Ligand SMILES: Nc1ncnc2c1ncn2[C@@H]1O[C@H](COP(=O)(O)OP(=O)(O)OP(=O)(O)O)[C@@H](O)[C@H]1O
């Protein structure tokens with residue numbers, strides 16, 4: 687039997703690959719000639735937030751950008767939106783071409799989880815808090831697929847959005863705890879002009895829900911502004927904004943340290959919110975400084 691022919695790789699062209707072994711072989715060959723590999727994992731339905739990740743990936747010198755598009759079933763609970771999650775591969779490939787991505791990895795479910803696969807990553811205590819309290823097992827699913835993607839692609843760098851802040855913290859934790867050889871880079875959240883964080887799930891919102899959804903980012907801004915007054919004032923200010931939108935059903939509003947430990951009284955902190963607007967669940971967060979005295983002269 688003759689071995690399957692190796693797919694050609696042409697610098698500057700878009701290669702759409704679905705088989706993990708093909709991706710591993712090409713990225714290994716590129717690394718062997720000194721090229722760095724940058725991975726941008728996504729679930730598709732690409733928007734300006736994803737494009738920002740890709741642009742930052744491309745700006746790292748001497749790299750080939752790999753974007754993965756895979757709606758990972760392992761991170762969806764039984765009552766979540768796995769079946770109706772937006773899928774638009776052709777449009778996504780156009781976006782990747784425009785952003786000069788060179789490899790798009792689009793595996794099928796069976797490529798990632800062939801029959802018999804059963805070992806997963808456990809995300810630890812932080813994975814059971816915040817979003818993990820509502821989405822049981824979600825972060826085990828995220829870390830398992832990210833671990834697999836890292837093993838397939840062996841990226842030197844991987845970029846993730848701060849919009850999914852708990853996910854970013856847990857991926858950094860996994861890389862440190864499991865001695866993985868990839869540098870994880872967080873990218874600030876890209877927003878609509880009114881503050882709403884871009885998210886693939888925003889397409890689910892009706893026009894009136896879209897108006898209500900701005901309450902999340904508005905609450906975070908109000909909370910961040912109150913940082914120097916202390917934790918209680920941060921939460922109070924954010925809650926006041928949310929209370930004006932009873933149609934926005936809050937899952938959690940929490941002030942934490944940047945590593946998601948207990949909130950500090952001074953210095954950097956993170957304010958995180960999750961809420962349902964109609965049937966759509968949205969998340970958002972912001973960095974803030976706690977307990978800073980007012981600037982001199984103010
Ligand atoms: N507004 C945004 N700004 C920056 N990065 C983002 C933004 N939205 C998503 N990302 C990042 O893009 C990557 C892929 O995310 P994903 O494909 O799940 O998109 P999403 O818009 O977050 O979708 P969902 O609506 O399902 O949460 C993640 O690292 C995520 O944090």
Ligand SMILES: CC(C)(CO)[C@@H](O)C(=O)[O-]
Nearest residue numbers: 727728729758828831850
């Ligand atoms: C990181 C990720 C691609 C893993 O499926 C997903 O959780 C996402 O899109 O944020």
Ligand code: BAL
Nearest residue numbers: 729761762824850853
């Ligand atoms: N953007 C995080 C992926 C998820 O919500 O499942």
